[in-house]
Amino acid sequence: MALTKANPVLIGIVDSGCGFAGSATTGSDRVVAAQGFQYDEGVVLTPADDDQLGHGSALLEVMATQAPAANFAIAQIFHARLSTTPAQVAAAIDWLVEQKVDLINLSLGLRNDRDLLRIACEKAIAAGVIICASSPAKGDPVYPSAYPGVFRMTGDARCENATQLSCLKTQYADFGGYVKAANGVIGASAGCAQMTGHIGRYLSEGGKAERAAVDHWLESQASYFGVEVRFPAGVNNEE
Secondary structure (H helix, E strand, O other), X not given: OOOOOOOOOEEXXXXXXXXXXXXXXXXXXXXXXXXXXXXXOXXXXXXXXXXOOOHHHHHXXXXXXXXXXXXXXXXXXXXXXXXXXXXXXXHHHHHHHHOOOOEEEEOOOEOOOXXXXXXXXXXXXXXXXXXXXXXXXXXXXXXXXXXXXXXXXXXXXXXXXXXXXXXXXOOOOOXXXXXXXXXXXXXXHHHHXXXXXXXHHXXXXXXXXXXXXXXXXXXXHOOEEOOOOOOOOOXXXXX
């Protein structure tokens, strides 16, 4: 039997906050720290407010369901719209490391590599924090998922429910999860949150907080392997 971690696993979420439309979000009672990050000629720390977009609330719900013993720290970088800067993301990561999180979910992808974002990820990984970031199933790399040591997570339509995951190991992504969440959130964002939740549960049950061990465990849990292949209508892919 797996041992339960002595202290609750702490998952950091870099997103739009929680409490969409002023309503309680599943897992909001387990939020132990929250901080807002605005940009005004530099990053400004502000009190976290209610989620205006529903994105972060949906992903918190996914992770809280997957990892029922975990607590959460919320870094709010999206406010009126799903737009942010590398500086805000980097500051959010740094703050979460200060909160001593075990795991960070970044259901986002920025097109351009920036030194401050790369350095923030490197510092987090060096501190023993596991980072999961969204990556497209195909296409150009995005950041921070393209940085070494970051788990590249996406959605996989083969996963029929939140219990399933896929081991992809392609040039684009490492693992894929169920593609649907609440508030209309779908795709790589939802898939990344599902995978973070799986890892949170693994750590809560005493799993080793090392990238190689997490990678091995995820592969052992996979229902599907290799790239998702879509066959034209009428083509039978069964042997």
